Amino acid sequence: xxxxxxxxxxxxxxxxxxxxxxxxxxxxxxxxxxxxxxxxxxxxxxxxxxxxxxxxxxxxxxxxxxxxxxxxxxxxxxxxxxxxxxxxxxxxxxxxxxxxxxxxxxxxxxxxxxxxxxxxxxxxxxxxxxxxxxxxxxxxxxxxxxxxxxxxxxxxxxxxxxxxxxxxxxxxxxxxxxxxxxxxxxxxxxxxxxxxxxxxxxxxxxxxxxxxxxxxxxxxxxxxxxxxxxxxxxxxxxxxxxxxxxxxxxxxxxxxxxxxxxxxxxxxxxxxxxxxxxxxxxxxxxxxxxxxxxxxxxxxxxxxxxxxxxxxxxxxxxxxx
Amino acid sequence: xxxxxxxxxxxxxxxxxxxxxxxxxxxxxxxxxxxxxxxxxxxxxxxxxxxxxxxxxxxxxxxxxxxxxxxxxxxxxxxxxxxxxxxxxxxxxxxxxxxxxxxxxxxxxxxxxxxxxxxxxxxxxxxxxxxxxxxxxxxxxxxxxxxxxxxxxxxxxxxxxxxxxxxxxxxxxxxxxxxxxxxxxxxxxxxxxxxxxxxxxxxxxxxxxxxxxxxxxxxxxxxxxxxxxxxxxxxxxxxxxxxxxxxxxxxxxxxxxxxxxxxxxxxxxxxxxxxxxxxxxxxxxxxxxxxxxxxxxxxxxxxxxxxxxxxxxxxxxxxxxxxxxxxxxxxxxxxxxxxxxxxxxxxxxxxxxxxxxxxxxxxxxxxxxxxxxxxxxxxxxxxxxxxxxxxxxxxxxxxxxxxxxxxxxxxxxxxxxxxxxxxxxxxxxxxxxxxxxxxxxx
Numbered sequence: 064x065x066x067x068x069x070x071x072x073x074x075x076x077x078x079x080x081x082x083x084x085x086x087x088x089x090x091x092x093x094x095x096x097x098x099x100x101x102x103x104x105x106x107x108x109x110x111x112x113x114x115x116x117x118x119x120x121x122x123x124x125x126x127x128x129x130x131x132x133x134x135x136x137x138x139x140x141x142x143x144x145x146x147x148x149x150x151x152x153x154x155x156x157x158x159x160x161x162x163x164x165x166x167x168x169x170x171x172x173x174x175x176x177x178x179x180x181x182x183x184x185x186x187x188x189x190x191x192x193x194x195x196x197x198x199x200x201x202x203x204x205x206x207x208x209x210x211x212x213x214x215x216x217x218x219x220x221x222x223x224x225x226x227x228x229x230x231x232x233x234x235x236x237x238x239x240x241x242x243x244x245x246x247x248x249x250x251x252x253x254x255x256x257x258x259x260x261x262x263x264x265x266x267x268x269x270x271x272x273x274x275x276x277x278x279x280x281x282x283x284x285x286x287x288x289x290x291x292x293x294x295x296x297x298x299x300x301x302x303x304x305x306x307x308x309x310x311x312x313x314x315x316x317x318x319x320x321x322x323x324x325x326x327x328x329x330x331x332x333x334x335x336x337x338x339x340x341x342x343x344x345x346x347x348x349x350x351x352x353x354x355x356x357x358x359x360x361x362x363x364x365x366x367x368x369x370x371x372x373x374x375x376x377x378x379x380x381x382x383x384x
Numbered sequence: 385x386x387x388x389x390x391x392x393x394x395x396x397x398x399x400x401x402x403x404x405x406x407x408x409x410x411x412x413x414x415x416x417x418x419x420x421x422x423x424x425x426x427x428x429x430x431x432x433x434x435x436x437x438x439x440x441x442x443x444x445x446x447x448x449x450x451x452x453x454x455x456x457x458x459x460x461x462x463x464x465x466x467x468x469x470x471x472x473x474x475x476x477x478x479x480x481x482x483x484x485x486x487x488x489x490x491x492x493x494x495x496x497x498x499x500x501x502x503x504x505x506x507x508x509x510x511x512x513x514x515x516x517x518x519x520x521x522x523x524x525x526x527x528x529x530x531x532x533x534x535x536x537x538x539x540x541x542x543x544x545x546x547x548x549x550x551x552x553x554x555x556x557x558x559x560x561x562x563x564x565x566x567x568x569x570x571x572x573x574x575x576x577x578x579x580x581x582x583x584x585x586x587x588x589x590x591x592x593x594x595x596x597x598x599x600x601x602x603x604x605x606x607x608x609x610x611x612x613x614x615x616x617x618x619x620x621x622x623x624x625x626x627x628x629x630x631x632x633x634x635x636x637x638x639x640x641x642x643x644x645x646x647x648x649x650x651x652x653x654x655x656x657x658x659x660x661x662x663x664x665x666x667x668x669x670x671x672x673x674x675x676x677x678x679x680x681x682x683x684x685x686x687x688x689x690x691x692x693x694x695x696x697x698x699x700x701x702x703x704x705x706x707x708x709x710x711x712x713x714x715x716x717x718x719x720x721x722x723x724x725x726x727x728x729x730x731x732x733x734x735x736x737x738x739x740x741x742x743x744x745x746x747x748x749x750x751x752x753x754x755x756x757x758x759x760x761x762x763x764x765x766x767x768x769x770x771x772x773x774x775x776x777x778x779x780x781x782x783x784x785x786x787x788x789x790x791x792x793x794x795x796x797x798x799x800x801x802x803x804x805x806x807x808x809x810x811x812x813x814x815x816x817x818x819x820x821x822x823x824x825x826x
Contacts, residue, residue, distance in 0.1 A: 173546075
C-alpha cells in the first residue's frame with residue numbers, strides 16, 4: 064500500500080510538472096522556442112527530480128492525502144482540501160505549507176518575450192540599408208577614379224576642375240538646405256579648405272615617391288585590405304556628422320591611407336595631388352542623408368527620469384528667488 | 385535533526401571582503417556548525433589572508449592561493465584549483481559541497497571537480513542576470529554547464545528561481561527557494577520616541593548606478609522642497625556619490641542632507657535608527673538584505689518594486705514604487721502619512737519571526753538531505769549524458785571538459801594517493817554553549 068501511494072505521488076508530481084510545461088509551451092512557445100526547447104530537452108533528466116521532490120516534502124503535506132480522498136469522494140473532500148491548503152503566494156515572509164522547491168502554476172507568469180521589438184517594414188529596411196550601399200559606392204567611385212588616372216583615361220586638369228565644381232555645388236546645396244556653410248562660417252571654411260589643399264599639394268612630391276621600393280602587387284593588395292577595413296569599421300550609425308567612436312576614426316584613417324598608397328603609384332605629382340584631394344572629398348564630405356539610429360531591446364535599460372518633476376521644481380525655485 | 389554532514393562551502397566571496405554573499409556564507413556555516421554539522425569554507429587568498437584560519441566558533445576557512453583578476457573573482461583556469469580542492473575534500477572528509485554565487489569562478493570550478501570526484505553538490509544563486517549583453521550570455525552558458533550536474537539548486541527569492549531556471553535550463557523541481565536571513569539581534573529599533581518636529585529619511589547603499597542613485601538624485605531635492613522639516617541621512621560610497629553631492633550643493637540643501645560615506649556593516653544599525661523611513665531605489669535586486677535590516681530596525685521601508693523585492697516584506701512594512709522619481713515620491717508621501725501607525729518593536733518581532741538564520745539553516749539542511757538521497761545515475765556515463773544535453777555544440781565541449789577533468793583526477797589519484805593526504809583533526813567544542821547563544825539571539 065505504501066509503495067502504491069509512493070508511486071501515485073510520483074505520478075501526481077509528474078503530471079503537475081507536465082502540465083506546467085504545457086502551460087508554458089502554449090503561452091509563449093512562438094518566439095521563445097529556442098530557450099524553452101532547450102529546457103524541454105532536459106525532460107528526461109528532470110524525471111530524476113521527482114524522487115527528490117518526494118523527499119523534500121514537508122511533514123505536514125496533508126493536502127496530498129486530501130487530494131487522494133477527493134478522487135474517491137470528490138464532492139466532500141474538495142472543500143476540505145481547499146480549506147487545508149491556502150493558495151500559494153509568491154512571498155518569502157510567510158511560512159507556506161508547500162515544500163521549498165514547490166513550483167506553482169503561476170511560475171514564469173511575468174515572463175515577457177520580445178516586448179519591445181519594433182515591427183519593421185520591408186521597404187523601410189531597404190531605405191535604411193542604403194547607408195551601407197552609399198558607402199560601398201563611395202569607395203567604388205574613389206577607386207574607379209584612381210584607376211582612370213593611372214591608366215590615363217581621364218584628363219587630370221578636367222578632374223581638378225570637376226572637384227572644385229562639385230565642392231562649390233556641395234557648399235551651395237548645404238547652404239540652401241541647412242542654412243549654414245560646412246565648417247560654420249565662410250571664413251573658417253575658406254581657411255580650412257586652403258590649409259588642406261596647400262598641405263596636400265606640398266606633400267604630393269613626397270607621396271609620389273613614398274613607395275618606390277615596394278612592388279605594385281603589394282600596394283594593390285594592401286589598399287584592398289585597407290578599404291575592406293574602412294567599410295567594416297565605418298560608423299554607419301552617426302547622425303550629426305561628428306563621430307566620437309574610435310572605430311569611426313579608424314575607418315577614416317584606413318581609407319586615407321589606402322588612397323595615399325594608390326596615389327604613390329601615379330605618374331606626376333599633379334596626379335597625386337588630384338587623387339588624394341578627390342579621395343578626401345569622397346570620404347570626408349560625401350552627404351550623410353540616410354543615417355539611421357537603431358535602438359532596440361539590446362540597449363541597456365535606463366531609469367525613467369520624468370521631466371515634469373524636475374521642471375516643476377525648477378519653476379518653484381524660480382518663483383522663490 | 386537530520387544526519388550530521390560535513391559540508392564544504394565554496395565561493396570567491398568571503399571575509400575580509402564585505403558584502404551580502406560573504407555574510408550569508410558565514411552565518412549559514414555558523415548555524416550549520418551549531419546544528420551539529422561540520423562546515424569548512426573555501427575562498428581565495430585576500431590581502432593579508434592566506435593559508436587557513438579559524439573564525440569564531442572554530443569555523444575553518446581555507447584561503448586558496450588563486451589570483452583574483454576582476455572584482456575579487458579568481459582567474460578562470462578550469463583545472464588549476466583541482467589539486468588543492470581534492471586535498472581539502474579528502475583531508476576534511478567532506479561529503480557535500482555547497483557552492484555560492486554565479487559570478488564566482490572558484491565555485492564553478494569546484495562544482496566540476498567535486499562532481500568528477502563523485503561528491504553531492506548544492507549550488508546557491510544570489511543574484512539576477514539579464515539575457516542580453518555579452519557578459520550575461522557567457523555567464524549563463526557557464527552556469528548551464530555547471531548546473532547541469534548539480535543535485536540541488538537554492539535561490540534566494542521566487543523571482544531569482546524563475547531567473548535561474550531560465551538561465552541555466554534546470555528543471556524547476558530541482559530548485560528550492562530559501563531566502564536570506566538577517567541577524568535581527570544586530571538590528572534592534574531605537575529606544576527614543578520620534579522627535580516631533582523633525583523627520584529623517586535614511587538611504588544606505590553603495591552609490592552606484594545599479595542602486596538607482598540617479599533616481600534619488602531627483603527625489604531628494606523634491607522631497608526636501610515639499611517638507612521643510614525633512615532631513616536625509618545618506619550612507620555609502622561609490623561612483624555616483626559626487627553626482628548626488630553636487631546636486632545637493634547646487635540646490636543649497638547641504639544643511640539638511642548628511643553624507644556619511646562608506647558605512648561598515650556593524651555600524652549600519654546606528655545609521656538606520658537615526659531615521660523613521662528607509663528608502664531603497666535599486667534597479668535590480670534578487671532579495672535585498674538592506675530593506676529587511678531596515679525593517680528589523682523599525683523603519684518604514686520605501687523601495688522600488690524590482691526583482692525579488694515585492695516578495696520580501698508584507699504590505700504594512702513597505703511602500704512599493706515603480707523605478708521612476710514621481711512614483712518614489714508618491715510612495716514616500718504615503719509612507720509619511722503612515723508614520724503615526726508605526727510600531728518599531730512590533731515590527732522588529734515580526735521580522736525576527738520571518739527571517740532567522742537557524743530556520744534558514746534548517747531549510748538548507750533539508751536541501752542537503754534531498755541531494756544526499758538523490759538516486760539519479762551518477763556514473764561517469766550518466767554525467768556525460770547530462771552534459772551532452774547542454775546544447776548541440778556546447779554540450780560536446782562540456783563533455784570534453786568533463787572527460788579531461790576525469791583523466792586529470794585519475795592522474796592526481798595516481799601521483800598523490802588519497803591515503804597520503806593528512807586528515808585534518810576536528811576541533812571539538814561546546815555545542816551546548818553554541819545552542820545557548822543562538823537561542824539567545826533568536
